[in-house]
Amino acid sequence: MPMHNSEIADRxxxxxxxxxxxxxNPFRVRxxxxxxxxxxxxPRSMADLLADDVDLTELPDIGDDLAKKIQILVTSGELPLLEEVEARTPPALSELMKIQGLGAKRVKALHEALGIDSLEELREAVENGKVQEVEGFGEKSEEKIRRRLKKFSGNEQRTKLIEAEQxxxxxxxxxEKARGVKDIVIAGSYRRRKETVGDLDILVTAKADNNVMEHFTGYDEVAEVDSQGETRSTVYLRSGMQVDLRLVPQVCFGSAxxxxxxxxxxxxxxxxxxxxRGYKINEYGVFEGDKRIAGQTESSVYKAVGLPLIAPELRENHGELDAxxxxxxxxxxxxxxxxxxLHTHTNATDGHDTLRAMAKAAMEFGLEYLAITDHSKHLTVAHGLNEKRLRRQLEVIDKLNDEFSELRLLKSIEVDILEDGKLDLPDSVLAELDFVLCAVHHKFDLTQEKQTRRILRAMDSPHCHILAHPSGRLINRREAYDIDLKMILEAAAERGCAVELNAQPERLDLTDEGCRMARDLGVKVSIAADAHSTRGFxxxxxxxxxxxxxxxxxxDVLNTLPLKELLRFFRR
Structure with missing residues (x-):
């Protein structure tokens, strides 16, 4: 059975x-x-690409050697180099690196000094006060690790939304190929579009003469059949995800x-x-006594209690019923x-495609404007732009704007917020841009007071127009750095700044709560792809x-504005 993209990426x-x-070698690691x-x-599985004889080296960041490794993984499920490395370095050490503040050097130090090979051994060492005795650590470091271990536990088993989709x-x-199938809906947190998904709940309606359950349990990705019945079956897929399938009568499909x-x-x-109102509501319908009065559609369920249909994304009991x-x-x-x-990278820094290619992809996607926001010089690992290289890029943008009629390219940069709150490039060059996207990319370990003050100082600059990925989190991999988000959003409202909702599936930063807070404070939100390739939109x-x-x-969303209104916003 071929491997999913997420499994290959995890390896x-x-x-x-x-x-x-x-x-x-850092370049090899990167x-x-x-x-x-x-x-x-x-968007397509590596297995499908190989089956269609697609040259994997055409993909961003995939050279000959990596293409061969992908092919081996897809066909055999094995990666010999990984097995070789795991034989000499405990594989569980990679889990330790998911704890914020524990980079490779610190994990190695803990392993060599205390023999720590797992999260449980790290927890035990922290509770026994052993970590602070290791050179380079201390009481404060140990306490930070203790707090982060508590935050980390419980989150790592949920699947990111994009991986659940795959x-x-x-x-x-x-x-859909099963005999007699009519309707299929994935329910649960997946349908509510939560950033992570625990398991999959699938609802199906079908004709009387169907083979839905037999077909379901015969899926080639099924690793274990937990139960199989006439109307419900549960399986575990090879990915480890649990899937529940329910065969539902059409008359109660909405209530289900x-x-x-x-x-x-x-x-x-x-x-x-x-x-x-004297009704009983369950998965089979809305009942008045023994009589079903609603349930064939979701709208009928809400109508029975005097409400309009509520979008699945809002169904968290956070005020949506009153609204x-x-x-x-x-x-x-x-x-x-x-x-x-309003967040796009090219191969001038850590993107994969040229500026022209990104512009053409944006037009094909149907966009009216596209901001080029390559990294600034402080982010050396991304080959960030200095003043000279940025100005050369601005000249290219001018030429392309003369050429294109369907798309306006905006001059911008993702400028680093330094530890003291200053921006990574001088005002003289930032003033030449249409707007500036500001971001924290280092020193995640500051206290809440210092991290918040750092961002507030950056927002004091007249050239700070949008705060990018405000918390710095990577879902299931890196905790958010500690900030007072409410204070930052209040400051953004005062200064006329916008805040980004970074749409990268591993970020989704702002959170849904942060989005609502921004909305309530009148802060515009930029929904940004943070596109690093032509497919990133x-x-x-x-x-x-x-x-x-x-x-x-x-x-509430900044990039729904027509171009003229958008530029007027940036000239606040």
């Missing part, structure tokens, strides 16, 4: 971690990390969607509204509302999912 990431712990990022976010899409396509989409708190609140009752439900933003992308849809969970309407 390359683990290999990169272990090589970094061993002190391997090559595996870049390849993992490309593979994890690629697993579920071929499964749904397979189920409502019930299994959740959230639990939302459903309880809806059931209470039903009880107030629905009072006619205050938001008119949620959609992908079609976005006119441009597809990430915008994940940003829209997150924005919808955060109650954002088109008027």
């Amino acid at each position: 390359f990431d683990r290999l990169a971690d272990l090589l970094e712990i061993e002190g391997a 090559a595996y990390r870049n390849a993992a990022r490309t593979i994890r976010g690629y 697993i579920s899409t071929p499964l749904v396509e397979y189920l 969607q409502h019930y299994f989409t959740g959230s639990k708190d939302h459903n309880i609140a809806v059931r209470k509204l039903g009880m107030e 629905a009752r009072d006619g205050r439900l938001p008119d949620l933003v959609t992908l079609k509302d976005l006119r441009g992308n 597809d990430y915008l849809r994940f940003g829209v999912d997150q924005a919808r969970r955060g109650w954002l309407e088109p008027r």
Whole structure:
């Protein structure tokens, strides 16, 4: 059975971690990390590409050697180099690097001094006060690790939304081929578009003469059949994900969607509204006594309790029922509302494609404007731009703007916020840009007070227009750095700054709560793809999912503005 993209990417990431712990060449380590990022976010599976005789070296960051390794993984499930490295370096050490503040050197120091090979051994060493005795650590370091271990536990088993999509899409396509199938809906947190998914709940309607359950359990990705019945079966896929399939009568398909989409708190609140009217609401319908009065559609379930249909993304019992009752439900933003992308990288820094290629891809995606935001010089690992290289890029943008009529390229840069809050490039060059995207890329370990003050100082600059990926988190890999988000958003409102919702599936930063806070404070949110390749604009849809969970309407989103209004915003 061929491997999923996420499985291949995980192996390359683990290999990169272990090589970094061993002190391997940084460029070699980075090559595996870049390849993992490309593979994890690629819309087609590597197995399908190989089956179609696609040359994998045409993909960003994939050379001959990596292409051969991908082919070996797809066909055999093995990566000999990883096995070789794991034989001499405990593979669990890569898990330790997911704890913020534990880079390769510190993990290696803990391993050599205390023999720590796992998270459990690290927890034990922290509780026994052993970590502070290791050279380069101390009481403060040990306490930080203790706090981060508590945050880290419990989050690592959930699957990122994009990976859940990669697993579920071929499964749904397979189920559609079952005899008699009519409707298929993936419910649960997946349908609510949460940033991570625990398991998959799939609902199906079908004709009486169907083979849905037999077909489902015969899927070639199934590693274990936990149970199989006439109306419900549960399996575990090779990826480890649990999938529950329910065969639902058409008459109660709507109530089943409502019930299994959740959230639990939302459903309880809806059931209470039903009880107030003398109704019983469950997955089989809305009942008055023994009579089913609603349930064939979701709309009918909400109508029975006096409410309009509530979008799945809002169903968290965070005020949506009151808003629905009072006619205050938001008119949620959609992908079609976005006119441009305000975070784009080219091969001038750590992007994979030329400026021209990115512009053409943006036009094909239907965008009206595109900001070029390569990194600034402080981010040396990304070959960041200094003043001279940036000005050369601005000249290229001018020429392309003269050439293109469908797209306006905006002059910008993702400028580093230094530890003292200053921006990485002088005001004289920043003043030549249409706007400036500001970001924290280092010193994640500052206290909340220092980190917040650092960002506030950056926002004091008249050239700070958008704060990029505000918390710096990487889902399941790196905790957010410690900031007072409310204080930062209040300052953004005062200064007329916008804040970014970075749509990279491993970031989705702002959180849904942060989006709603920004909305309530009147801070514009930029839904940005952070595109590093021509295919990167597809990430915008994940940003829209997150924005919808955060109650954002088109008027709340910066890049729904027409170009003239957008430029007017930047000239605040």
